[in-house]
Amino acid sequence: MSIDIGGRKLTPTGEQPPVAQSALSQVTPAPGTGRLRAAARAVRRGYHPYAFIAPSTLLLIAFGIVPIALALFVSFTDLDLKGLGDHSQVRFVGLENYTRLFDDPLFHRSVLNTVIFVGLGVPGVLVVSLTVALLLNTATTRLFRWLRALFFLPSITNIVAIAVVWGYLYQTDYGLLNQLLSVLHIDAVPWLDDPETSRFSLALMAIWRGSGLNVMIFLAALQAIPTEYYEAAALDGAGRWHRLRYITLPMLRFAIFFVVVTTLIAWLQFFEEPFVLTNGGPLDATTSVSLFIYKTGFNHFEYGYASAGSFVLFLIIIVVTAIQFRSRRAELDA
Amino acid sequence: MTRPATRSRRNERRATALVLLIGGLLFAAPFLWSLSSSFKPRDEVLDVPPSLIPDNATWANFARLVTELEFGRYLGNTLVVVALSFAGLLFNAMAGYGFAKFRFRGRNTLFFTVLATMMIPVQVAMIPTYLLLNEAGLTNTRLGIALPTLVSAFGVFLFRQFMTTVPDSLLEAARLDGASEARIFFRIVLPLCGPILAVQGTLTFIAAWNTFLWPLIIANDQNLYTLSVGLSLLRGQNSSDYGLQMAGAVFMVAPVLVVFIAFQRYVVQGFTTSGLK
Structure with missing residues (x-):
């Protein structure tokens, strides 16, 4: 051997x-x-x-x-710029950063803003991407393949470039959107200058950017549905609506779950859009939790406090994801 | 009896195509508008009502990106990050091979650890990663900019999945012929990985080209800015010079567009399997 x-x-x-x-x-x-x-x-x-x-x-x-x-x-220390240069200056402060977070109106604001972004973005992305995918799935001609690529394009485009372009579209006086509205005799909309409107404007841009990827995921799932199901349903006289309601949507359950979870996690971390386009303004209306963390750390150099914010965001993401998985399991068990 | 049915089906398909075309146009509008505006001289870009196609098309905005601003330098820095991330791609392939084709102590634990890193949210890691790189003296270096996203757990995972299909007998034969492990990897395993390398390579290029968060945080020195950070700076400093801004945006988007058109199949495949942004 x-x-x-x-x-x-x-x-x-x-x-x-x-x-x-x-x-x-x-x-x-x-x-x-x-x-x-x-x-x-x-x-x-x-x-x-x-x-x-x-x-x-x-x-x-x-x-x-x-x-x-x-x-x-x-997050249990008071690490700041001074402490970064000289570690002996860093003190342990226990839970001080966390108690401060819960009393900080700007942090409350950023949590609320993030919830609003998620509330606009997740249903928005889901509806837009599912609708486009269902329509794209009706044919496989060259035109449809090109359209598929077109819807996908924003997903791979640099976020700063997108924000720069949309910033111009949203511009109050010269922007394309308000110029189009003026043709219809509608007053100029302060897309990025009004607190309430600016959240909506950012969400709209992010939905435009985020949908294409999910269109691809839905298309892949749609193409995996066996055609026999539709043929059998057609023999039974099921109309279009019934086929959608009782075959397509149930067969897409996993894809929908996947899209909702990944979109939710992404929107909980909403950062680049407000960072580039509004820097959190006007009046902190678009300051998300991630932007709050960034500003605390890199503008105010309060690394300890920013880390506490990071950890709270981490826990929020874990809890929300766990709830999603649990509710899916309950759904599967039922 | 079938004829009216097919006709209505054809009309239906036309209606669907029309709805999609309008939707597609809305999706493409921001791109087309920035392209058009990037060629407009300074005064024309503020015209009310605007011209859809520039009356006096000019390259001036693009020239100013390089002459007045530092876009040439930003481009160089971005290309360095792209090159470094291809080294990361090689690391991913190596790890995929290690996990797929060897049995060793701690393999499952380590592979699980690799997968677990996929669940860590980027924004949460922002502050501690900065602190970490600062301790290592890597802030304000090109390596520091590339390091946090150099390797990807999903890349390792995909390579591993693919490499389990490489037959063991092939590797055995090479070992019996006295080939070293490195030679086996580079001369036998990698060449078999063409399809997955194409997918991962395309995604790596796009991700590295677009990288924004890490250069923003790690580079304080403007000499190290990548294109995306430079563009963000341009927007802040030339806030009303829309022609220049649009030229900057087109400068950033055009290469990705070319890569996307050339490698569309790989891009779509890669993104749908990963579900990542």
Whole structure:
């Protein structure tokens, strides 16, 4: 029995026992110096998988796991610009940052704004993307393929470029939207200058941007529905509405769930649109929780306080997602 | 008897196409409007009513991006970030291979950890990641800008899924021939991954080109700004120069548009499987 071959056999295949263990069992019967050499070879073999996974895994841990722990740790301190330069200046303040958050009117405001954005955005994205997908699914001609690409385009376009363009469209005096409205003799709308309107304007832009991706997800799901279902329903005399209501929508249940959860998580983190377009204004009407965190950290340099905000947002996202999954499970069980 | 039915079906399809065309036009309008406006001279861009097609089309706005503003430099910085993220793509492929084709202690735990990082919201990691890079002395460096998004858990996952289909016998044969593990990976495994590399490569380019949050946070020095941060700065500093702003936007969007048209199939496939933005 050649150890060499054994050593080679160990490494790659799926069904074999882990390298470290089997290396030992292979090595034991071999006598003398051959044993040592074989062991060395087995150890070297054992390194390979770690060498392959190390760069990605270490980076993902450094930028995926460590930050959450660090945010929690820093949120109990008063870390600021001074403390950043000299760690001895940093004090532990217990839950002070958290109690301050719950008394901060701007944080309350940002939570409320985020809830409004989610309330506008999630149903908006769902309705627009589902409608477009259902219409696009009616044919597969070249025209429809081009339209599909067109609806997708905003999803891969840089957010700053989008915000710059929409900022011009929304401009009160020269913007295209108000110029079109004036043709219809409708008064100019203060798209970004009025607190109530500006939230709606940002949401509209984000719905435009976010729908295309979900159109693709719905189209993929629609194409997976077996045509036999529709044929059987047609034989039974089911009309278009009934087919939509009793076949299409139930078959899309998972896709709808997926879109709602991912859209919800994305909109809870609503950041770039208000950052570029309104910087949270007017009168903080578009300051989302993420923007609040950004400004606290990078404009006021209160890293401890900002970390507390980050952690609260993290908990909100986890709780909301968990509720979604639970309600889906309840739905499946029913 | 079937004839009226097919005719009504055809009319229906036409109506659907019409509704979609109008919707498509509304979706495309912001792009077309910015393209048109980017070629307008300063006074024409503020015309009431506006001209749909520029009367006196000019490249002046684009020229000013490079001469008066630092868009040439921003472009260079963006390309550095793109190049670095392709190194990240290689790391993803390596990790995918490691998780797919080797058995080793801690594999399942590590793979689960990798997947778990997908659930961490970016905005939550913003402050601590900055603090982390600051401790490492990497703020205000190009590496620091690229590092937080260099590798992607989803990329690792997709590579792993794909590489489990590479037959073990192929790797065995190469090992018996005395090929080193690195050689096997680069000469046998990677060339088999063409389709997934195309998808991931396209997505990597688009994500790196569009990157905004990290350069915004990590780069204080304007010399390190990427295009998106530079464009954001332009909007703040030239708030009423819409022709210039639109030229900046077109400058950013055009390359992605070209890549999208050329690799549409891969882009759509990649985004629908990942469901990521």
